Amino acid sequence: MLYANDIHKSFDGLDVLRGVSLSIARGEVVALIGPSGSGKSTFLRCLNRLERVDAGEIALDGDIMCRMEEGQICYAPEDTLRRITLRMGMVFQSYHLFPHMTVLQNLIDAPMSVKKLPKKRAVEMARVLLDKVGLSDKANMVPCQLSGGQAQRVAIARALCMEPEILCFDEPTSALDPELTQEVLAVMRNLAREKMTMLVVTHEMAFARDVADRIVLMEDGLVVEEGTPDQLFDSTNPRTRKFLRTDG
Amino acid sequence: MTLKFFTDSQKLWNLTALMLDGAKTTLSIFFLTLLFSIPLGMAVAQLRMSKKPLLRGPVAFYIYLMRSTPLMLQIMFIYFLLPMVLPFRVDRFWSVIVAFTVNYAAYFAEIFRGGIQSIPPGQYEASQVLGYTKTQRFFRIILPQVVKRVLLPVTNEVMTLIKDTALASTVAVVELMTVAKKQVSSSSSIEPYVVAIVLYLLLNGLAEQACKFFERKFSYYQ
Numbered sequence: 488m489l490y491a492n493d494i495h496k497s498f499d500g501l502d503v504l505r506g507v508s509l510s511i512a513r514g515e516v517v518a519l520i521g522p523s524g525s526g527k528s529t530f531l532r533c534l535n536r537l538e539r540v541d542a543g544e545i546a547l548d549g550d551i552m553c554r555m556e557e558g559q560i561c562y563a564p565e566d567t568l569r570r571i572t573l574r575m576g577m578v579f580q581s582y583h584l585f586p587h588m589t590v591l592q593n594l595i596d597a598p599m600s601v602k603k604l605p606k607k608r609a610v611e612m613a614r615v616l617l618d619k620v621g622l623s624d625k626a627n628m629v630p631c632q633l634s635g636g637q638a639q640r641v642a643i644a645r646a647l648c649m650e651p652e653i654l655c656f657d658e659p660t661s662a663l664d665p666e667l668t669q670e671v672l673a674v675m676r677n678l679a680r681e682k683m684t685m686l687v688v689t690h691e692m693a694f695a696r697d698v699a700d701r702i703v704l705m706e707d708g709l710v711v712e713e714g715t716p717d718q719l720f721d722s723t724n725p726r727t728r729k730f731l732r733t734d735g
Numbered sequence: 736m737t738l739k740f741f742t743d744s745q746k747l748w749n750l751t752a753l754m755l756d757g758a759k760t761t762l763s764i765f766f767l768t769l770l771f772s773i774p775l776g777m778a779v780a781q782l783r784m785s786k787k788p789l790l791r792g793p794v795a796f797y798i799y800l801m802r803s804t805p806l807m808l809q810i811m812f813i814y815f816l817l818p819m820v821l822p823f824r825v826d827r828f829w830s831v832i833v834a835f836t837v838n839y840a841a842y843f844a845e846i847f848r849g850g851i852q853s854i855p856p857g858q859y860e861a862s863q864v865l866g867y868t869k870t871q872r873f874f875r876i877i878l879p880q881v882v883k884r885v886l887l888p889v890t891n892e893v894m895t896l897i898k899d900t901a902l903a904s905t906v907a908v909v910e911l912m913t914v915a916k917k918q919v920s921s922s923s924s925i926e927p928y929v930v931a932i933v934l935y936l937l938l939n940g941l942a943e944q945a946c947k948f949f950e951r952k953f954s955y956y957q
Contacts, residue, residue: 535864573866583861586956587879597865600875631957649865 488513488684489534489653494543496529496708503529504540505708511653514682518695521705522730527688530705531655534686535577536568547571547653573601576651580658582642584630590617590641591626594648602649609648616644620674636667640674653684660691672698692731696720704730740926750918754930757914760828761938764900764910768835769893775836776843783848794844801841807902810834814906831903839896846888850881883953890946897938911935 489511496504503526511517519527532538534545536552542560545552550571553562562568584593594613598604604612617623620640630638639659646654656675660668672694678685679698689695695702696716703713704727712719712727720731740747782794801809813834817825825833854877862872901912911931918927 537860537863569866572864575864577861577864579857579861581857583855583857585858585861585876587883587953596875597862597867600871601866601868629956645865 488515488548489686490544490546491530491534492544494530494533494545495541496526496533496538497541503708504533506543507705507708507710509703509710509713511684511686513652513684515700516679516683516685516687516698518699518702519686519688519705520690520692520695520702520730521711525705526708527705528657531577531657531686531688535575535655536572537577547574550574573649574652576646576649576654578639578642578646578654578656578659580661582630582635582638584638584642584645586630589627589629590622590633593630593641594645597645598648613644613648616647617641619647619677620644621670634667635663636670639663639667639671643671643674643678647678653686654678656685656687656689658688658690660689706730738926739922739924740930750927751930753918754911754914754927754934757909757911758934758938760903760908760910761897761900761912763828764831764835764903764908765897765938767832768839768896771832771836772839772843775840777847779840779844780847780851783844784851798841798844801838802845806834806838806899807905809838810902810905813837827906827908828903831906831908835896835899835903839892842892843889846885846892847881849888850885851877853884854880882949883956886946886950886953890943890950893942893946894939897935897942 489509491510492508494504494507495502505526507526507530509517509530519530521527529538533540539562540553540560542555544554546554550567551563552568552571553560555561563571584590585596588596591610591613594616595604595606595609598609598612599606614623614626617626620643622637622640622644625633625637625641630641633641639662643654643659659675660671663671668691672691675685675687675694676698687695687699699716701713702716702719704711704719706726712722712724714722719727722728722731740750779794779798782790783798785791785794810831814827814830817830817833858876858880859872862876867876900910903910904913904916907913911934915927915931919925
């Protein structure tokens with residue numbers, strides 16, 4: 488479904504991604520793990536077009552976002568890029584809810600403005616999703632009245648309101664305490680059960696082990712190892728063992 | 736000191752009526768300046784933040800010029816410049832409006848630029864991944880947050896503008912201050928200045944309350 492091949496990205500001469508490749512099948516949950524600064528978030532941001540890659544190829548089903556042509560990176564026309572963007576959702580570490588809108592407005596504004604969904608339909612969908620993340624009673628609150636866990640669940644519902652085919656999470660629980668982390672992980676577990684395709688950058692090893700179909704370990708802008716949770720946690724690769732602390 | 740107006744209600748009423756007539760022009764300058772300079776300031780702010788140096792450079796110089804020279808000088812310069820560059824006659828009132836607009840747009844532009852640049856990058860990123868176009872993003876996500884952030888500095892500018900309208904007298908536009916000066920010299924009494932002070936206080940009091948109303952309106956979120 489999502490295909491990224493040999494992605495390179497540097498910032499001011501610092502190579503952050505040095506040839507990362509990853510494919511995700513429909514309905515698959517992939518956990519992207521690795522030490523801080525390994526390039527996980529940058530890779531996710533490249534997939535969501537928040538960063539422009541220097542080299543490589545990204546495609547979502549048949550839609551090519553970018554590819555190499557005569558040694559130069561070549562992005563698709565803007566309308567194709569927008570079409571791809573709308574098929575992908577993104578949940579950020581710091582939620583990035585719109586502070587001037589209520590929770591309900593946060594959910595319905597993009598479907599109405601971007602997808603031109605009628606208000607009645609958008610509100611119906613938003614209420615179903617708020618119920619799903621356990622926040623039906625917060626519809627008329629503004630983000631500053633929510634706890635971190637609630638804000639992150641609203642952010643997940645907001646992303647789902649756009650009916651994405653794949654949902655990317657960039658360390659969704661890193662800013663939360665253990666209790667609030669569990670609230671958010673519970674919502675993500677439910678999504679995984681419903682076969683939502685997800686790519687999750689996380690430091691939650693228990694979540695990665697229990698929920699992910701595949702774990703990808705990155706370091707220094709490269710994929711160190713990837714495989715099922717069992718393969719990774721039983722890996723003989725010293726770096727993987729050291730990171731996962733399975734080396735005794 | 737003998738009181739000429741405050742002891743005679745008829746004279747005081749006549750003086751106030753004359754001053755209120757001048758205040759009409761003051762208000763016209765005030766509202767027309769806001770009407771033109773706020774949107775112009777927003778456009779200038781966008782150009783000031785342009786990635787293209789050919790756009791950004793001249794706009795930065797325009798802001799520097801407006802903020803570094805006296806408004807009085809700008810009013811006089813524009814008053815004498817316009818008849819030279821335009822094929823039609825511009826009366827003194829409209830040349831004052833042009834001068835005030837280009838001056839205040841420069842100040843508003845810097846306020847708006849500060850407001851826009853203070854919006855966290857995450858707001859842009861969230862709206863981008865949700866598929867908003869640049870125009871939708873600006874009007875639906877960024878601008879409402881900018882308005883809240885710039886309300887206080889804009890209030891300052893609005894209150895300064897009411898006082899600055901007195902500079903229109905430089906090119907003999909008859910506004911509140913012109914009337915007051917004329918009445919003082921013809922009556923040899925400073926009472927018209929007292930009436931002018933009261934009227935300026937009233938106008939600025941109303942402007943401050945209007946700005947506070949908007950502050951309260953936007954106080955529902957942090």
